[in-house]
Amino acid sequence: MAEIVSLAEAVRRAIHDGDAVAMEGFTHLIPFAAGHEIIRQRRRGLTLIRMTPDVIYDQLIGAGCARKLIFSWGGNPGVGSLHRFRDAVENAWPEPLELEEHSHAGMANRYVAGASGLPFAVLRGYNGTGLAEVTPTIAPVTCPFTGEILTAVSALAPDVAVIHAQRADRAGNVQLWGITGVQKEAVLSSERAVVTVEQIVDVLDPRPDAVVLPAWTVTYVAQVPGGAHPSYALGYSARDNDYYAAWDAISRDRDAFTSWLAVLMKSAL
Amino acid sequence: MSDGYSSDEMMTVSAARVLRDGLTCFVGIGLPSAAANLARATHAPGLVLIYESGTIGAKPGLLPLSIGDGILAETADAVVSVPEIFNYWLQPGRIDVGFLGAAQIDKFGNINTTVVGGDYGRPEVRLPGAGGAPEIAASCREVIVVVRQTRRSFVDRVDFVTSVGYGSGPGDRERLGLTGAGPRQIITDLGVLEPDPETLEFTLTGLYPGITIDAVREQTGWDLAVSASPQVIAPPTADELTALRDLHARSNTA
Numbered sequence: 001m002a003e004i005v006s007l008a009e010a011v012r013r014a015i016h017d018g019d020a021v022a023m024e025g026f027t028h029l030i031p032f033a034a035g036h037e038i039i040r041q042r043r044r045g046l047t048l049i050r051m052t053p054d055v056i057y058d059q060l061i062g063a064g065c066a067r068k069l070i071f072s073w074g075g076n077p078g079v080g081s082l083h084r085f086r087d088a089v090e091n092a093w094p095e096p097l098e099l100e101e102h103s104h105a106g107m108a109n110r111y112v113a114g115a116s117g118l119p120f121a122v123l124r125g126y127n128g129t130g131l132a133e134v135t136p137t138i139a140p141v142t143c144p145f146t147g148e149i150l151t152a153v154s155a156l157a158p159d160v161a162v163i164h165a166q167r168a169d170r171a172g173n174v175q176l177w178g179i180t181g182v183q184k185e186a187v188l189s190s191e192r193a194v195v196t197v198e199q200i201v202d203v204l205d206p207r208p209d210a211v212v213l214p215a216w217t218v219t220y221v222a223q224v225p226g227g228a229h230p231s232y233a234l235g236y237s238a239r240d241n242d243y244y245a246a247w248d249a250i251s252r253d254r255d256a257f258t259s260w261l262a263v264l265m266k267s268a269l
Numbered sequence: 270m271s272d273g274y275s276s277d278e279m280m281t282v283s284a285a286r287v288l289r290d291g292l293t294c295f296v297g298i299g300l301p302s303a304a305a306n307l308a309r310a311t312h313a314p315g316l317v318l319i320y321e322s323g324t325i326g327a328k329p330g331l332l333p334l335s336i337g338d339g340i341l342a343e344t345a346d347a348v349v350s351v352p353e354i355f356n357y358w359l360q361p362g363r364i365d366v367g368f369l370g371a372a373q374i375d376k377f378g379n380i381n382t383t384v385v386g387g388d389y390g391r392p393e394v395r396l397p398g399a400g401g402a403p404e405i406a407a408s409c410r411e412v413i414v415v416v417r418q419t420r421r422s423f424v425d426r427v428d429f430v431t432s433v434g435y436g437s438g439p440g441d442r443e444r445l446g447l448t449g450a451g452p453r454q455i456i457t458d459l460g461v462l463e464p465d466p467e468t469l470e471f472t473l474t475g476l477y478p479g480i481t482i483d484a485v486r487e488q489t490g491w492d493l494a495v496s497a498s499p500q501v502i503a504p505p506t507a508d509e510l511t512a513l514r515d516l517h518a519r520s521n522t523a
Contacts, residue, residue, distance in 0.1 A: 026323070026351055027322055027335045027336060028322070028339070028342070051351070052400075072400060073397050073398050073399065073400035073401075074395075074397045074398050075398075077334065077335035077337070078333075078334035081397070082397075085395070086394075086395045089391075089392070090392065090393070090394070090395050101383070101398055101399070102399070103399040103400070103401065103402070103403045103404060104321055104355060104399070104400050104404075105355040105359070105360070105401065105403070105404040108351045108352040108355055108356075109352065109355075111352065112356075123355075123356070123360065123404075124360055124404075124407070124446070124448070125360075127407065127433070127446055127447060128430065128433040128436055128445040128447070129399075129403050129430050129432065129433060130389070130429045130431065131399060131403070131431070134389050149446065178348065179322045179323055179324065179337050179341075179342050179348060180323070180348075180350055181322070181323070181337075181351045182351045184350065185350075185352060232339060234339050234342060234343075238339060239334070239335070239337075239339060241335075244335075
């Protein structure tokens with residue numbers, strides 16, 4: 001059953017050095033505040049899982065939190081490169097970063113398998129691509145009914161999922177809407193789940209098309225208004241496209257990034 | 270810039286023109302998104318735009334910076350989860366056209382967005398990676414690639430096959446079980462390339478006004494074949510330019 005705690009406490013209790021952490025949110029509802037708290041609490045050796053590493057993982061990688069990245073598209077959307085990610089892969093700075101690389105369809109299906117309690121998922125994909133050669137969690141599988149050769153991808157089973165949502169009630173039932181990505185699958189495939197929300201309300205009035213995660217699927221809920229910034233929460237905030245554009249110059253330069261990090265480390269939650 | 274329009278504008282207009290009204294189009298971000306939105310704003314108001322964020326039938330009215338901007342969800346016919354967009358909508362071959370960009374592309378239309386130079390584990394340049402492109406390239410009924418043409422980006426063989434075009438030539442897509450027909454056009458800032466019907470090697474079939482065949486060859490990393498009579502593509506109309514600039518202007522002020 002979900003406990004309502006502060007974000008600092010949720011991170012302290014749910015996320016440990018060496019954990020596999022899936023912080024999801026497909027452009028929308030990215031849990032940036034939780035990412036920053038992980039940096040502040042100096043977690044190390046994490047396996048970071050995310051379809052689109054985005055600026056949030058650029059920051060965690062640059063801060064030295066990550067040992068491995070499992071992902072499918074590592075760019076700054078609409079802007080260009082994630083330079084901390086590139087620096088880690090190209091120059092092992094601040095330390096080497098092991099990669100496990102998929103396509104979006106592959107990653108999405110890996111979460112589905114995890115949420116379904118299955119060891120793998122099946123899709124029609126990867127045939128003829130270099131990814132099938134470099135990624136061991138991609139393998140051919142023969143359909144037992146038709147003989148067609150399809151592709152299997154192994155399930156994701158993170159230690160902890162971290163997501164941001166619009167609302168929760170006082171019991172810890174969580175409601176999110178708009179672009180909901182793979183958050184349901186990330187939560188259901190993980191051992192523990194931390195959810196930050198814009199608002200805790202007395203009653204979650206039903207919304208058409210909302211994803212609801214019952215309290216008993218969530219470990220900790222923390223109220224963090226604006227916790228997705230510079231991503232956004234539909235109905236509460238707009239995507240801060242200027243921040244994404246400005247991140248390019250910070251990310252590009254180790255000194256600029258180090259200064260950014262020093263400010264973050266001193267900032268209160 | 271020549272005659273009042275830029276080469277990027279010519280490319281975007283040229284790409285928009287191939288999208289017929291009523292088609293369903295899986296849209297990559299950047300140049301492809303600009304072209305798809307221009308088509309919807311001009312001759313193809315019924316074009317169905319589908320983004321990998323799960324937004325089906327988005328009608329943004331400005332150019333989104335990312336594939337997940339709020340405007341896409343707010344204007345969509347339906348918003349579905351990411352597993353659903355790939356499994357239910359893309360994989361079965363429901364989508365007419367995949368509209369993709371590329372960092373590197375080769376003479377068989379294979380796309381690399383993963384690594385350039387070095388080896389995979391320690392590349393010279395680490396690119397963003399696959400995103401939705403491998404399955405878009407495999408499963409859409411056909412694919413259009415929109416990319417600026419340079420000798421560095423147009424290579425004989427890509428360093429890494431992120432998304433398959435025609436593999437190493439005729440028969441490869443069938444052998445690999447790829448259900449879509451593959452890349453039909455590469456639309457660049459110099460002209461248009463289409464696969465030769467026999468060899469499937471991309472061949473220059475269209476030129477923009479004022480661009481010479483030599484200029485295109487200069488920016489191609491393989492020995493580019495030219496069709497018997499390459500078509501000269503009409504410059505952007507005043508309406509096309511106005512619509513495109515409006516889209517950009519609204520995006521920059523939003």
